[in-house]
Amino acid sequence: MAQEPLFLVLVALALGMLIGLQRGWHERHTRAGGRIGGIRTFGLLALSGAMAALLAEPLGPGITIGIGIAAALLLGLAHWLDSRDDQDFGITTVVAGIVTYLLGAMTVLTDLSLPVAIAVLTTIVLHFKQALHRALEHLSDHEIRGILQLALISAVLLPVLPNETYGPWDALNPYEIWLLVVLIAGISLAAYFAMRLAGPDKGVIITSLLGGLASSTALTLSLARMTSRLPLPRLLACGILLAATIMYPRILLEVAVVNAALLDALWLPMGAMALGCAAGAVWLWRTREPFGNLDTSQLITEPFQLMPALQFGFLLALIMLISHGIKAHMGEQGLWLVAIVAGLTDVDAITLTLARMARDTISQDTAVTGITLAAITNTLVKGGLAFFAGHWALCKRLWPGLVLAVALALLTLFLT
Structure with a gap:
C-alpha cells in the first residue's frame, strides 16, 4: 500500500509525457526554447496535478484548485509571449496543458481507466489536426446540420424521455422507441459518409453496397429510375441485388442491438436471402455490359434529417401499438x-x-417468422419498384435473384 501513491504518480507522469510526445513532435522544427511545451513540460504538468491531488487530503481541495489556476496562468503567459513573435494565436497547446494537469489529478482521485482513456483520446485528437481540418473543409452546410440534428436527438432528447410503458397494453415506451430511432438514424448517417468517402466515381457497385446500408428500397428506386438514361440493365440490376444483400445483415445488426437471443434462429433465413441476392448479383456482374465512368452522385442519399426521424418514430410507435393490439x-x-x-x-x-416484443411478450419463433415475412415482402416490393419505375429489360434480369432469395427464405421457414 505504501507504494500505491508512487505508482499513481508514475502513471500520471507517463500520461503527461504521452501527450507531450505528440506536442513535441508537432513542433519539432521550432527552435530550441521557441515552443510552449514538449515532453518534459507536459510530463511535469501531469506530475504536478497528481501531487496536488495527493496534497488535497492533508491541506484541503483548495491546493489542487490553486495549483491548477497557477499552471493555467503560466501557460497563458507563455502563449502570449510566444504569439507576439510568430503571430500564431491558436490555444491548442494551452488547452492541452490544462487537460494534462487535470489528468494528473484524476490518476489519484478516480479509477485509472478513465484518465488513461482520456489521455489516449487527447493524443489522438491532437495528432489528427490536419485530417480533422480537411474534413471540416469538405463538409457542407446540410451535412453539418445532419450531424447536429443526430446529436440533438441522441444526446439531448433521448436522456430526458421516460423509460416506462404507456398506452393500451403497455405497448409504448418513449425511451426505447426513441433509442431505436437514434439507432436507425445513426446507421443511415454512417452509410452516407461512407458513400462520401468512397466517392461517386467508384461506380454503381460500391454505392449500392453502401446505399443498401442506409435504405435499400430508396436505392432500388433510384437505380430503377436510371434505366431510362443508362442502357445498362444488367449493371443496374446487379446494384439493386447488392443493396438488397446488405439489407439482411442490417436486419441482423438491428436485432443484435435489441434482442441478441433471436440471432441463433434468425441468421439462417437472413443468410439464405443474402446468399440468393448475392448469387444473382455475381451472375449479373460476370455477364455485365461494357460501361465507362458513370456519375452515380445522384445515388448518394441525403444525410440525417430531423423530419424523417420523427416520421420513423411515429411509424414505429404505430406498429408497436397495432402489434400489441x-x-x-x-x-x-x-x-x-x-x-x-x-x-x-x-x-x-x-x-x-x-x-x-420477443424479450417478454411473444415467443422467439413468432418474432423470427414475422421478421422473415417482412423481409420477404420488402424483397418482393423491390421487384415491383423495378417494374413500375424501370422497364422490362431491368426486371427480367433482377427478378430471378429476388425470387431465389424469397424461395430460400421460405425453405428455411418450412424446414425449421
Missing part, C-alpha cells in the same frame, strides 16, 4: 399479418418491434 385479440400468429403489411414500406420498424 393484434397479439391481445388474435394471438401471436396475427402478428404475421402485421409483418407482411409493414414490410411493404419499411422493414426496420417491424424488425425492431418484434425483436423488442
Whole structure:
C-alpha cells in the first residue's frame, strides 16, 4: 500500500509525457526554447496535478484548485509571449496543458481507466489536426446540420424521455422507441459518409453496397429510375441485388442491438436471402455490359434529417401499438399479418418491434417468422419498384435473384 501513491504518480507522469510526445513532435522544427511545451513540460504538468491531488487530503481541495489556476496562468503567459513573435494565436497547446494537469489529478482521485482513456483520446485528437481540418473543409452546410440534428436527438432528447410503458397494453415506451430511432438514424448517417468517402466515381457497385446500408428500397428506386438514361440493365440490376444483400445483415445488426437471443434462429433465413441476392448479383456482374465512368452522385442519399426521424418514430410507435393490439385479440400468429403489411414500406420498424416484443411478450419463433415475412415482402416490393419505375429489360434480369432469395427464405421457414 505504501507504494500505491508512487505508482499513481508514475502513471500520471507517463500520461503527461504521452501527450507531450505528440506536442513535441508537432513542433519539432521550432527552435530550441521557441515552443510552449514538449515532453518534459507536459510530463511535469501531469506530475504536478497528481501531487496536488495527493496534497488535497492533508491541506484541503483548495491546493489542487490553486495549483491548477497557477499552471493555467503560466501557460497563458507563455502563449502570449510566444504569439507576439510568430503571430500564431491558436490555444491548442494551452488547452492541452490544462487537460494534462487535470489528468494528473484524476490518476489519484478516480479509477485509472478513465484518465488513461482520456489521455489516449487527447493524443489522438491532437495528432489528427490536419485530417480533422480537411474534413471540416469538405463538409457542407446540410451535412453539418445532419450531424447536429443526430446529436440533438441522441444526446439531448433521448436522456430526458421516460423509460416506462404507456398506452393500451403497455405497448409504448418513449425511451426505447426513441433509442431505436437514434439507432436507425445513426446507421443511415454512417452509410452516407461512407458513400462520401468512397466517392461517386467508384461506380454503381460500391454505392449500392453502401446505399443498401442506409435504405435499400430508396436505392432500388433510384437505380430503377436510371434505366431510362443508362442502357445498362444488367449493371443496374446487379446494384439493386447488392443493396438488397446488405439489407439482411442490417436486419441482423438491428436485432443484435435489441434482442441478441433471436440471432441463433434468425441468421439462417437472413443468410439464405443474402446468399440468393448475392448469387444473382455475381451472375449479373460476370455477364455485365461494357460501361465507362458513370456519375452515380445522384445515388448518394441525403444525410440525417430531423423530419424523417420523427416520421420513423411515429411509424414505429404505430406498429408497436397495432402489434400489441393484434397479439391481445388474435394471438401471436396475427402478428404475421402485421409483418407482411409493414414490410411493404419499411422493414426496420417491424424488425425492431418484434425483436423488442420477443424479450417478454411473444415467443422467439413468432418474432423470427414475422421478421422473415417482412423481409420477404420488402424483397418482393423491390421487384415491383423495378417494374413500375424501370422497364422490362431491368426486371427480367433482377427478378430471378429476388425470387431465389424469397424461395430460400421460405425453405428455411418450412424446414425449421
